[in-house]
Amino acid sequence: MAFSDNTLLRVAMTSVGLVAGAACTDDARHAKGGPPCPADGTCVTNLASAGATTGAGGGGGGGAAAVDVSGVVAVLISSTFDQSQLYAGEATVVADQAGGGTVSAPWGGDAGALFTLHGVASNARWLLVDNSASASAIVATYSTLVLSASATVTAPVVDTGVLDTVAGALLPPVAIDPSAAQIILALTRSGAPLAGVRVSSPPSGAVVAYDQGAGAYSTDALATGAGGIILLLNVPASTAQASDVTLAVNDAQPKTFALPIRLRGHTATVAHFAL
Incomplete structure (x- = not known):
């Protein structure tokens, strides 16, 4: 089953049979898009302050109401990071738990057609798809999460081969460090991809590349x-x-936006923000 298009990935699944036959026409880069930033350029989030460390799925669940979250895992299969198909392997899905800590559920194998996370904090902002030691075809992936009334989501996971291909096509080519974090930001405005955005203060040691349309990227581009x-x-x-950190970006106006990012070594972060 393949997913495509450039709107938010939202799978409405009311039964196992519907999952098997669903035709999804939303963006595969996130379980649901992050909330828009307000006009003053600041993003109000429930994440910890910059540099704060958390557990495998992160903290921030203390005192929050609990919800159950069900969904599927889909692997991103294109260099535009907006097309995916159901992930056929096994993984563990993790989210912040109400009251603190994390809650997890298996995906694949004998786990059934859906994963279900019980007791997720209602203010949880991230899902983690953690790969097994033998699952070298995918990179463990955090994705942005905003819970809907149905609380049914599709969690994306990054394909190792796609990431290697994109990095190798840069000039000069970049070899992916498996111990480092990899961040993929998808930025929109009024529902459309947003051109002219740049990172104002990139993390030290990171390689920054901007899209040049249709899955092409350049480290020489400025936005x-x-x-x-x-x-x-x-x-x-x-x-x-x-770690929950804050990444500052500027649009063409220019206006500065503070984007909350969760990152971990050995892991990709796929984050959507409507600016």
Whole structure:
């Protein structure tokens, strides 16, 4: 089953049979898009302050109401990071738990057609698809999450081969460091990809590339192109703990936006923000 298009990935599944036959026409880069930033250029989030460390799925669930979240895992299969298909392997899906800590559920194998996370914090902002030690075909992936009334989502996971191909096509070619964090930002405005956005203060040691349209990226470009995609590759990060950090970007006006990012070594972060 393949997913495509450039709107938010939202799978409305009311039964296992519907999952098997669903035709999804939303953007595969995120479980649901992050909330828009207000006019003053600041993003109000429930994440910890910049540099704060959390557990494998992150903290921030203390005192929040609990919800159950069900969904599927889909692997991103294109260099535009907006097309995917159901992931046929096994993985573990993790989210912040109400009251603190994390909650997890298996995907694939004998786990059934859906994963279900019980007791997710209602203010949770991230899903983690954690790969098994043998699942070298995918990179463990955080994705932005905003819970809907149905609380049914599709969690994207990055294909290792796609990431290697994109990095290798840069000039000069970039070799992906498996111990580092990889960040893929999809930026939109009024539902369309947003051109002219740049990272004002990239993380030290990161390789920054901007889309030049249709899955092409350049480290020489100064801002996003028609695809609204920013890649931050080989970002130094702890492999033991996730961190919630703030990444500042500027649009063409210019206006500054503070984007909350969760990152961890050995892991990709696929984040959508409507600016």
